[in-house]
Amino acid sequence: MEIHFLGATETVTGSKFLLRAGSKSILVDCGLYQGYKWLRERNWQPLPFDVRQLDAVVLTHAHIDHSGAIPLLYQQGYRGPVFCHHGTKALCDIMLRDSAHLQEEDARFYHRHKLTKHEKPKPLYDTAAAVHSLELFQPVEFRETVGVGDISFYLQPAGHILGAGSLVVETEGKRIGFSGDVGRLEDIMMYPPKPLPELDLLLMESTYGNRLHSDVDPWQQLADVVNSTASAGGVLVVPSFAVGRAQTLQHMLTTLIQDERIPPLPIFLDSPMAIDVSELYCHYKVLHRLDASQCRAMCARVTYCESVAQSKALDDIPYPHIIIAGSGMATGGRVLHHLKRLLPDYRTTVLFTGFQAGGTRGARMLGGVESVKIHGEYIPCKAKVALLDGLSGHADYLELTRWLQQSSLRRGTQIELVHGEPDAADALRLYLKDHTGFRVNVAQYRHIFRL
Numbered sequence: 001m002e003i004h005f006l007g008a009t010e011t012v013t014g015s016k017f018l019l020r021a022g023s024k025s026i027l028v029d030c031g032l033y034q035g036y037k038w039l040r041e042r043n044w045q046p047l048p049f050d051v052r053q054l055d056a057v058v059l060t061h062a063h064i065d066h067s068g069a070i071p072l073l074y075q076q077g078y079r080g081p082v083f084c085h086h087g088t089k090a091l092c093d094i095m096l097r098d099s100a101h102l103q104e105e106d107a108r109f110y111h112r113h114k115l116t117k118h119e120k121p122k123p124l125y126d127t128a129a130a131v132h133s134l135e136l137f138q139p140v141e142f143r144e145t146v147g148v149g150d151i152s153f154y155l156q157p158a159g160h161i162l163g164a165g166s167l168v169v170e171t172e173g174k175r176i177g178f179s180g181d182v183g184r185l186e187d188i189m190m191y192p193p194k195p196l197p198e199l200d201l202l203l204m205e206s207t208y209g210n211r212l213h214s215d216v217d218p219w220q221q222l223a224d225v226v227n228s229t230a231s232a233g234g235v236l237v238v239p240s241f242a243v244g245r246a247q248t249l250q251h252m253l254t255t256l257i258q259d260e261r262i263p264p265l266p267i268f269l270d271s272p273m274a275i276d277v278s279e280l281y282c283h284y285k286v287l288h289r290l291d292a293s294q295c296r297a298m299c300a301r302v303t304y305c306e307s308v309a310q311s312k313a314l315d316d317i318p319y320p321h322i323i324i325a326g327s328g329m330a331t332g333g334r335v336l337h338h339l340k341r342l343l344p345d346y347r348t349t350v351l352f353t354g355f356q357a358g359g360t361r362g363a364r365m366l367g368g369v370e371s372v373k374i375h376g377e378y379i380p381c382k383a384k385v386a387l388l389d390g391l392s393g394h395a396d397y398l399e400l401t402r403w404l405q406q407s408s409l410r411r412g413t414q415i416e417l418v419h420g421e422p423d424a425a426d427a428l429r430l431y432l433k434d435h436t437g438f439r440v441n442v443a444q445y446r447h448i449f450r451l
Contacts, residue, residue: 001019001020001021001171001174001450001451002018002020002021002448002449002450002451003017003018003019003020003176003203003448003449003451004017004018004019004020004049004446004447004448005017005416005418005443005444005445005446005447005448005449006018006048006049006445006446007029007031007033007042008031008065008205008418008419009418009443009445009447010421010422010425010442010444010445011033011039011357011358011420012035012207012355012357012419012420012421013031013032013033013034013039013065013357014031014032014033014034014039014042014043014069015028015029015030015031015060015065015066015418015419016028016029016031016047016048016069017029017178017203017418018049018054019151019169019171021150021151021172022149022150022171022172023149024148024150024151025053025054025055026054026055026058026151026153026169027049027058027073028057028058028060028167028169028178029059029060029066029067029178029180030057030059030066030067030068030069030070030072030073031063031064031065031066031067031068031069032064032065032068032069032099032124033065034064034065034329034331034357034360035329035331035357035358035359036359037359039359043069043072044124046076047072047073048446051073051076051077051078052077054078054080055080055148055149056080056081056082056083056148057070057073057078057080057081057082057083057136058082058083058153058155058167059082059083059084059088059092060084060158060164060165060167060178060179060180060181061084061085061088061091061158061160061161061163061164061165061180061181062084062087062088062091062092062161062162062163062164063095063161063181063241063243064095064099066180066181067084067088067092067095067096068095068099070082070092070096070133070136071100071125071129071130071132071133072124072125072129073133074129074132074133074136075125075129078136079136080136081136081137081138082133082136082137082138083138083139083140083146083153084137084138084139084140084155084163085139085140085141085142085155085163085164085165086139086140086141086163087163087164087280087284087287088139088162088163088164088165089137089163090163090283090284091161091162091163091243091277092137093134094273094276094277094280095242095243095273096130096133096134097127097130097131097134098242098272098273099130100125100126100127100129100130101127102333103123103124103125103126104123104126104127106332107121107122107123109375140154140155142154142155142157142165143155150171150172151169151170151171152169152170152171153167153169153170154167154168155167155168156168156196157191157193157194158179158180158182158183158194159182159183159190159191159192159193159393160180160181160182160183160190160193160244160394161181161183161190161243161244161393162243162280162281162287162288163284164180164181164183165180166178166179166180166182166193166196167180168196168197168199174200174201174451175197175198175199175200176199176200176201176202176203176451177196177197177199177201177202177203177204178202178203179202179203179204179205180205181207181393181394181419182204182205182394182395182399182400182403183393183394183395184392184393184394184395184399185395185399185402185403187289187393188218188248188251188252188289188391189244189247189248189251189281189289189290190244190287190288190393191287191288191289193395193403195403195406195407195408196403196404196408196409197407197408198408198409198410199409199413200413200414200451201413201414201415201416201449201451202409202413202414202415202416203415203416203443204400204404204415204416204417204418205394205400205418205419205420206400206417206419206420206424206425206428206429206442207355207394207419207420207424208355208392208396208397208400208424209400209417209424209425209426209427209428209429209431210397210423210424210427210428211396211424212396213389213390213392213396213399214389214390216389216390217390218252218388218389218390218391219252219255219256219261221388221390222252222256222351222388223256223261223262225349225351225386226253226256226262226263226265226322227262227263228349229320229347229348229349229384230262230265230320232347233319233320233347234320234345234346234347234349235317235320235321235322235323235342235345235347235348235349236265236320236321236322236323236348236349236351237323237325237335237339237342237349237350237351237383238322238324238325238351238353239325239326239327239328239329239330239335239339239350239352239353239362240271240274240324240325240326240327240328240335240353241326241327241328241353241354241393242271242273242274242277242326242327242328243274243277245328245353245354245391246269246271246274246277246278246324246326247274247277247278247281247298248391249324249353249391250267250269250278250298250299250301250302250324251294251298253267253301253302253322254267254297254298254301254302258297265320265321265322266303266317266321266322267301267302267321267324268302268303268304268305268314268321268322268323268324269302269303269304269305269324269325270305270310270311270314270323270324270325270334270335270338271305271325271326271334272306273326274324274326275304275306278298278299279299281295282296282299302324311325311334311337312337314338315341323335323338325338328352328353328354328362329356329357329360329361329362329363330352330362330365330372331360331361331362336374339361339374340374340377340379342383343372343379343380343381343382343383344379344380344381344382344383345383346382346383346384347383348382348383348384349383349385349386350365350383350384350385351386351387351388352365352366352387352388353387353388353391354391354392354393354394355392357421358421361373361374365381365385366385366387368385369381397427397428397431400428401431401436404436404438405436409438411437412437412438412439413439414438414439414441415432415438415439415440415441416441416443417429417440417441417442417443418443422442425442426442428440429441429442
C-alpha cells in the first residue's frame, strides 16, 4: 500500500492524498491551492496522477482547499464516484458553483481592465464543469462503510463545519486515518470531533501546530470592536469564510444586540454563497449546537445582499454599519470592492476572524502593510486591522493533543503532519515528540509513504 502526498504539504491548502492498495486507487480530498502565487500556479498544472487509474474520491469536507479541484478532475476525464457526507454534498452544490462563478468574474474583470498579459484570460474552470462534476457525488452518512475493491472506509464527525469528517480507511490488514480539518473541542457552533479508533498511520492537520487560541472571550472582543467602530462613526468590514464563520458571526452579532451589549447597527451579509449556506445551517440543525429559534433569529436580523446592485448600494450608507463579505482571507469576492473603498478611511475597522495563509491579502494586512494591492491598484491601508482569534474552526496544538489522547491510538502510532505551514508543522512535531508516545514526521510534497 502506498500513500502519495500530492498537496497540503508544507502549506495549508491544495489537499490531495492518493492511496493505492492492490489494483485500486482512491484520492482523499481534491482541493485548490490558495495564497502564494507559486502555489496557486499549481492549480493550472495537470493533476499529478493518472485520472484513468482512479477508482474513487473521498472528501473530508467542503472547503475549497479540500474540494475545489473536483471540476478540474472532471475536466481531465474522471467520471467515478465522489464520496462525502450529505452535509458536504449540500455545501459543495453551493461552493463549487460559486468557485466557478468567481473565476469567471475575475477573468472578465482582468480582461476588461487589461490587468493581465494574456489576451483573453480564462477561468480555471467554468460553471458547466462545476455543475457536471456535482453529478459524481454520492453522499453517505457518518459511520456508513463504503467499499472500493479491497479498500473499505467510513467518515466520522470532525467538527469544523457542516459535514466535516475524519476518514478511516482499512485495507491489506492496516487501518489509516485522515484527520481532515479538526474542529475545536468547545466551538460556539459545532460539536467536538469524535475520538479516533486504533490506527497504524494517521495523516493529521497542523494548521495551528504552533499556536494556542486566545483565552480572551470572543463575545467581549467582538462587542469591543463593534462599539469602538460605531463610536468612531466608521464601518466594520468583516472578510469572512462563507461556510461556518459567516453563520457564527450572524449568531454572535444577533445575540449581542439582543443582550444590548452592542448598538442595533444594520448588519449586511454581502455574499450570495454565505446566504445559501446560512439556510443549510437551518436545515441541518442536528449537526450543530444552535436550535431552531436561534437559527431563525440569526437569519431574520441580518440583511442579505444577493445582487450586485444591493452590494453597490452599501457604498451610499452614511452611518455606521457592519458588512460581512467573502472571502475570509480577502483573496477574492465582494469584500475586495468594500476594502478598496474603505481601507483609506481611518474610521474603518477590518476584522479578520480566522487563519490567514501566507501570501494572502489578509496575512499582509495583519502584518501591518501600508498599502495592499487590489485589482492591480495599491490601496493605502489607514483602517484599523484586527483579528478575532477565538472563532477559528481549527483545533490548536493543545486541542489536537487532547483529541489524540482521547482516541484509541497506540503508543508508537505513526503520524504524518500535513495541512500546515512549515513552522507550524514542525512545532507540532516537536511538541508531540516531547509529550506523547507517537512517532511524528512532517510530510513532504510528492513523498510516497509505503505501509
